[in-house]
Amino acid sequence: xxxxxxxxxxxxxxxxxxxxxxxxxxxxxxxxxxxxxxxxxxxxxxxxxxxxxxxxxxxxxxxxxxxxxxxxxxxxxxxxxxxxxxxxxxxxxxxxxxxxxxxxxxxxxxxxxxxxxxxxxxxxxxxxxxxxxxxxxxxxxxxxxxxxxxxxxxxxxxxxxxxxxxxxxxxxxxxxxxxxxxxxxxxxxxxxxxxxxxxxxxxxxxxxxxxxxxxxxxxxxxxxxxxxxxxxxxxxxxxxxxxxxxxxxxxxxxxxxxxxxxxxxxxxxxxxxxxxxxxxxxxxxxxxxxxxxxxxxxxxxxxxxxxxxxxxxxxxxxxxxxxxxxxxxxxxxxxxxxxxxxxxxxxxxxxxxxxxxxxxxxxxxxxxxxxxxxxxxxxxxxxxxxxxxxxxxxxxxxxxxxxxxxxxxxxxxxxxxxxxxxxxxxxxxxxxxxxxxxxxxxxxxxxxxxxxxxxxxxxxxxxxxxxxxxxxxxxxxxxxxxxxxxxxxxxxxxxxxxxxxxxxxxxxxxxxxxxxxxxxxxxxxxxxxxxxxxxxxxxxxxxxxxxxxxxxxxxxxxxx
Amino acid sequence: xxxxxxxxxxxxxxxxxxxxxxxxxxxxxxxxxxxxxxxxxxxxxxxxxxxxxxxxxxxxxxxxxxxxxxxxxxxxxxxxxxxxxxxxxxxxxxxxxxxxxxxxxxxxxxxxxxxxxxxxxxxxxxxxxxxxxxxxxxxxxxxxxxxxxxxxxxxxxxxxxxxxxxxxxx
Numbered sequence: 051x052x053x054x055x056x057x058x059x060x061x062x063x064x065x066x067x068x069x070x071x072x073x074x075x076x077x078x079x080x081x082x083x084x085x086x087x088x089x090x091x092x093x094x095x096x097x098x099x100x101x102x103x104x105x106x107x108x109x110x111x112x113x114x115x116x117x118x119x120x121x122x123x124x125x126x127x128x129x130x131x132x133x134x135x136x137x138x139x140x141x142x143x144x145x146x147x148x149x150x151x152x153x154x155x156x157x158x159x160x161x162x163x164x165x166x167x168x169x170x171x172x173x174x175x176x177x178x179x180x181x182x183x184x185x186x187x188x189x190x191x192x193x194x195x196x197x198x199x200x201x202x203x204x205x206x207x208x209x210x211x212x213x214x215x216x217x218x219x220x221x222x223x224x225x226x227x228x229x230x231x232x233x234x235x236x237x238x239x240x241x242x243x244x245x246x247x248x249x250x251x252x253x254x255x256x257x258x259x260x261x262x263x264x265x266x267x268x269x270x271x272x273x274x275x276x277x278x279x280x281x282x283x284x285x286x287x288x289x290x291x292x293x294x295x296x297x298x299x300x301x302x303x304x305x306x307x308x309x310x311x312x313x314x315x316x317x318x319x320x321x322x323x324x325x326x327x328x329x330x331x332x333x334x335x336x337x338x339x340x341x342x343x344x345x346x347x348x349x350x351x352x353x354x355x356x357x358x359x360x361x362x363x364x365x366x367x368x369x370x371x372x373x374x375x376x377x378x379x380x381x382x383x384x385x386x387x388x389x390x391x392x393x394x395x396x397x398x399x400x401x402x403x404x405x406x407x408x409x410x411x412x413x414x415x416x417x418x419x420x421x422x423x424x425x426x427x428x429x430x431x432x433x434x435x436x437x438x439x440x441x442x443x444x445x446x447x448x449x450x451x452x453x454x455x456x457x458x459x460x461x462x463x464x465x466x467x468x469x470x471x472x473x474x475x476x477x478x479x480x481x482x483x484x485x486x487x488x489x490x491x492x493x494x495x496x497x498x499x500x501x502x503x504x505x506x507x508x509x510x511x512x513x514x515x516x517x518x519x520x521x522x523x524x525x526x527x528x529x530x531x532x533x534x535x536x537x538x539x540x541x542x543x544x545x546x547x548x549x550x551x552x553x554x555x556x557x558x559x560x561x562x563x564x565x566x567x568x569x570x571x572x573x574x575x576x577x578x579x580x581x582x583x584x585x586x587x588x589x590x591x592x593x594x595x596x597x598x599x600x601x602x603x604x605x606x607x608x609x610x
Numbered sequence: 611x612x613x614x615x616x617x618x619x620x621x622x623x624x625x626x627x628x629x630x631x632x633x634x635x636x637x638x639x640x641x642x643x644x645x646x647x648x649x650x651x652x653x654x655x656x657x658x659x660x661x662x663x664x665x666x667x668x669x670x671x672x673x674x675x676x677x678x679x680x681x682x683x684x685x686x687x688x689x690x691x692x693x694x695x696x697x698x699x700x701x702x703x704x705x706x707x708x709x710x711x712x713x714x715x716x717x718x719x720x721x722x723x724x725x726x727x728x729x730x731x732x733x734x735x736x737x738x739x740x741x742x743x744x745x746x747x748x749x750x751x752x753x754x755x756x757x758x759x760x761x762x763x764x765x766x767x768x769x770x771x772x773x774x775x776x777x778x779x780x
Contacts, residue, residue, distance in 0.1 A: 190778065277655055360632075361682060362680070365679070
């Protein structure tokens with residue numbers, strides 16, 4: 051029996067009337083419509099069956115049936131299956147049961163829709179503001195369809211985010227919104243006892259750009275890949291591919307095999323450059339700048355290669371719905387192979403230097419430890435999870451593009467610390483080189499574009515995941531009328547991983563904060579992509595300063 | 611690891627460092643070839659190609675380079691190959707007009723009806739309008755969803771004073 055049928059039968063047998071409808075447009079996708087009262091039991095049952103929580107997707111369908119909808123998505127990694135449970139509540143009392151007490155990773159997803167859609171989740175352990183700026187007025191929910199994408203309401207006054215209460219006997223050290231160890235704005239309040247970290251609160255989402263809202267109100271299907279690419283500066287192709295795949299699945303469009311191979315090559319080129327970039331940054335964070343310089347020197351070759359293949363160093367602009375825009379010429383391929391050879395040689399030297407360096411061992415071994423069980427519980431993804439012995443990789447578990455034909459190893463280490471993350475990343479660079487060589491060998495001839503006629507049936511749900519260098523990216527698309535999506539949800543890998551950071555920090559030394567945070571390769575811009583209507587970062591940073599002032603005042607009174 | 615590669619820093623900007631042939635730089639319009647179909651404007655994801663009919667016969671296409679992401683999509687979709695992508699990349703400037711390109715096209719009128727697309731609401735040009743592709747105020751470059759066939763002073767004033775909504779439904 052197919053996995054989808056199996057799961058849907060199990061749910062129907064167990065919950066009977068609570069399961070309203072099941073639908074499986076593809077073998078690897080299962081959409082289950084449920085009554086909202088049963089969400090807790092059903093999601094717990096799915097986790098018990100071995101699922102991993104991905105993300106929650108809230109959407110507004112007030113105009114159609116007066117409801118707000120919520121979808122929780124799960125992945126069965128061993129069976130290549132995504133399960134999405136859909137439920138709805140009337141817009142005048144959008145109350146759902148919170149699944150966060152059992153599935154901690156759902157915490158942010160639920161908080162997101164408290165902010166953006168005005169939903170309520172009973173039993174949520176931390177129902178605080180997550181996404182909207184502190185001075186966003188109450189009662190305006192930007193993701194609702196009645197709110198225009200360029201709304202700029204007057205700011206609420208006298209509001210500030212209340213940090214979690216510091217544990218007894220600890221001092222609060224504010225890190226951010228701007229800090230040398232953060233590459234993007236985010237605020238961490240770290241509670242320390244002496245040098246030991248005892249807890250941490252996070253206030254981020256300071257780089258909202260309203261991308262999701264914009265793409266569901268203004269632009270059309272085939273323009274979104276270019277905007278999706280700009281969600282993240284490092285893994286642009288990943289977002290464009292994931293979005294394009296989701297729309298292609300919804301439209302039932304089958305792209306040419308050659309296009310799939312070129313997508314695979316682009317994704318792996320991106321992985322190569324991203325791993326080298328991270329290696330450099332990690333070296334820099336622990337004060338080993340030679341690694342930083344050398345890793346980035348090697349990376350430069352890949353950037354130039356990408357420039358010649360696609361026309362740009364980053365934001366390749368290659369991937370659109372229906373295929374890719376440029377074909378690989380024989381000269382490109384020859385150059386690609388030459389660069390790979392060179393990079394491989396030089397990577398071996400760097401690898402040797404890193405593995406033999408005692409300073410790196412001392413700074414990364416036993417740092418940022420969490421157990422495999424915790425990593426599974428918090429559904430961490432990517433190298434962070436693989437360094438904790440969790441054997442997941444979307445390329446292998448849910449093959450997309452041309453990965454079904456590729457042979458590669460998924461490096462998994464079980465020392466559960468930052469060192470293992472470094473190893474995963476290094477090994478994956480060599481795997482990426484392996485994959486590109488296979489793809490070049492096996493690439494069939496053919497067209498690179500398939501006509502996308504933009505006549506997509508409205509209200510089709512579709513989900514697609516792609517393994518970004520730093521973890522798994524999930525895109526959820528609900529197709530709409532007017533040639534654009536009704537709802538588009540992006541979940542970047544930092545979204546789940548950042549939620550696990552407070553746990554990684556626990557009982558570590560404060561000086562290790564930069565490398566622990568750096569080890570997840572945080573990308574706040576991807577995480578913050580959401581639908582807020584204006585860039586209000588300037589405003590937020592002011593609040594941050596007030597917070598700092600308040601904190602310092604508190605500290606002073608403490609001393610006096 | 612360090613000694614073998616030696617110094618790799620380029621002397622740029624003191625020595626020129628040209629971009630490869632395939633580089634995607636700023637687009638340029640060939641006004642001899644352009645037929646004013648608006649396909650580039652239709653596909654521009656950053657909405658930086660503006661189309662405005664100044665009057666029945668005159669169509670202005672304005673390329674606003676300050677918002678361009680150099681994706682090169684406009685050149686892909688141009689049916690007349692009127693758009694070429696240059697390899698230039700040194701576009702930093704203090705004056706916006708340095709990177710703005712303006713094409714004024716003399717449009718023919720339909721001999722039968724004067725303005726064909728005025729009569730129906732299903733053709734591509736009208737759909738452009740519905741999706742907010744046109745700009746009515748080239749100076750303010752604010753995104754407005756309305757347009758007129760003839761130059762309309764009232765609409766122009768309206769768009770001239772365009773401000774972002776601060777209340778829902780405004």
